[in-house]
Amino acid sequence: MMKNSILLQNLSVEDLERLIGTTVKKSVAELQKELESKKFTEELLTREQTCEFLKINSSTLWSYTVKGKLKAYGIGARRYYKRSELLDCLTLLKK
Structure with missing residues (x-):
């Protein structure tokens, strides 16, 4: 039994456009978040910043x-x- 199925025969063109638009917007937003997080992790740290980051x-x-x-x-x-x-x-670390 499919819970997320869509019947296209009962769907208007406007509803289909809205459904596709919503899905695309959500996917683009997720991709932007992923790219931003990767950008942040590629940051270069100085020795002082690294010591502070690792608490050493x-x-x-x-x-x-x-x-x-x-x-x-x-x-x-x-x-x-x-x-x-x-x-x-x-x-x-193993407990």
């Missing part, structure tokens, strides 16, 4: 970077970390 000190950040737990990107003497990669590095 700079020596711990340096240690994680040297051990390869975190990837650092550099321009000159500056180091940056991608927010998305920081989130990916987090692991679930």
